[in-house]
Amino acid sequence: MTLQEKWKIQRERKAFLALADGSIFYGYSMGAPVDSFGEVVFNTSLSGYEEILSDPSYAGQFVTLTETEIGNVGVNSADMESEKFQAAGLLVQQINADSNWRSEESLVNALKRFGIPALAGIDTRALTLLLREKGTVKGFICTSGKVTPEEGVAKAKAWNGLDGIDMVESVTCKKPYEFSDDFASDFGMPKELPPADLKLVAYDFGIKKNILRNLRMQGFRVTVVPAYTPANDVLAMKPDAVFFSNGPGDPAGVRDAVQNAKAILGKVPVMGICLGHQILGLANGAQTGRLKFGHHGGNHPVKFLDTGRVMVTSQNHNFAVLENSIDSEILEVTHVNLNDQSIEGFRSKKVPMIAVQFHPEAAPGPHDSNPFFAECRKLVLENKR
Numbered sequence: 523m524t525l526q527e528k529w530k531i532q533r534e535r536k537a538f539l540a541l542a543d544g545s546i547f548y549g550y551s552m553g554a555p556v557d558s559f560g561e562v563v564f565n566t567s568l569s570g571y572e573e574i575l576s577d578p579s580y581a582g583q584f585v586t587l588t589e590t591e592i593g594n595v596g597v598n599s600a601d602m603e604s605e606k607f608q609a610a611g612l613l614v615q616q617i618n619a620d621s622n623w624r625s626e627e628s629l630v631n632a633l634k635r636f637g638i639p640a641l642a643g644i645d646t647r648a649l650t651l652l653l654r655e656k657g658t659v660k661g662f663i664c665t666s667g668k669v670t671p672e673e674g675v676a677k678a679k680a681w682n683g684l685d686g687i688d689m690v691e692s693v694t695c696k697k698p699y700e701f702s703d704d705f706a707s708d709f710g711m712p713k714e715l716p717p718a719d720l721k722l723v724a725y726d727f728g729i730k731k732n733i734l735r736n737l738r739m740q741g742f743r744v745t746v747v748p749a750y751t752p753a754n755d756v757l758a759m760k761p762d763a764v765f766f767s768n769g770p771g772d773p774a775g776v777r778d779a780v781q782n783a784k785a786i787l788g789k790v791p792v793m794g795i796c797l798g799h800q801i802l803g804l805a806n807g808a809q810t811g812r813l814k815f816g817h818h819g820g821n822h823p824v825k826f827l828d829t830g831r832v833m834v835t836s837q838n839h840n841f842a843v844l845e846n847s848i849d850s851e852i853l854e855v856t857h858v859n860l861n862d863q864s865i866e867g868f869r870s871k872k873v874p875m876i877a878v879q880f881h882p883e884a885a886p887g888p889h890d891s892n893p894f895f896a897e898c899r900k901l902v903l904e905n906k907r
């Protein structure tokens with residue numbers, strides 16, 4: 523059977539992605555047989571589909587992978603960035619059978635087990651060009667056969683999208699927990715850990731496991747707390763530092779976060795990554811807004827203004843701190859994106875605080891920016907002195 527013939531059958535089966543701009547992409551349903559709404563983004567990473575799908579920051583989004591051969595290494599428990607797949611849907615050119623000694627399960631199985639719809643046979647190049655042209659678009663994936671493509675477009679148009687919505691609620695932990703050292707047995711991690719001599723409380727807006735690992739590797743004993751934990755409760759734990767994590771959706775929609783950040787800044791050193799960076803921007807009087815189609819991938823060049831050094835970074839964000847909203851008396855921009863000059867990091871001029879928009883923990887992606895975690899430790903030690 524030719525690909526075209528397969529697609530024709532699929533059209534008859536009515537598995538498709540409908541976009542709010544009226545476009546329809548037909549594909550084969552390879553994941554859970556459910557329908558779903560999502561904002562459609564594209565990710566240019568060549569590897570790491572498991573880490574991407576299990577990154578809580580992707581909640582509410584359909585991920586289009588521009589890499590065409592997906593699924594080859596399967597899925598395994600060590601590479602999960604959270605307990606489950608979090609993206610609202612997956613759009614790919616092809617899903618292959620798994621063939622790797624680390625695979626515990628095929629990608630198709632995992633998608634079904636986690637209830638995530640996926641379409642293969644998508645013309646991902648055309649879809650990516652459309653997203654670059656029009657920006658992030660609202661979409662509807664239909665695999666149930668219960669909705670016509672025209673109805674799908676109407677549904678995508680009518681859906682509110684993620685602006686102003688608190689997506690963190692669906693991914694944050696329900697109660698506090700201490701990050702365990704057991705991860706040391708995971709693949710690629712050092713067996714010997716430094717003593718955990720600094721106490722850190724991490725706000726969980728959808729925290730990735732590799733951030734926790736990297737903090738632990740810098741000697742932080744990390745207690746993770748739910749996103750809405752009042753600042754006073756966090757300060758009562760007498761931490762040496764407080765961390766604001768990555769997470770899904772619009773930073774301005776996250777309940778209590780900016781207020782809590784304001785109450786903590788200046789009391790103990792504060793660090794943030796991605797959504798955490800955006801929340802700390804808001805807490806310092808800056809504003810956030812949408813990028814046209816976001817940054818999602820492992821090849822984003824960022825200049826560290828302190829040294830002039832350029833790092834290739836892993837990124838995943840649709841929102842950003844707006845440059846012209848920054849008060850230069852309060853914040854000093856430390857990192858700039860060389861593709862579009864957007865803000866990629868800042869420090870406070872008033873209190874101990876550093877934050878970056880990119881993902882220094884990678885997972886997946888290059889490790890150029892990993893020294894950020896050593897900077898976190900340095901900031902805390904300097905403040906203790």
Ligand SMILES: N[C@@H](CCC(=O)O)C(=O)O
Nearest residue numbers: 579769771796797840841
């Ligand atoms: N949800 C935020 C941040 C993503 C993250 O923290 O990884 C955005 O899309 O801009």
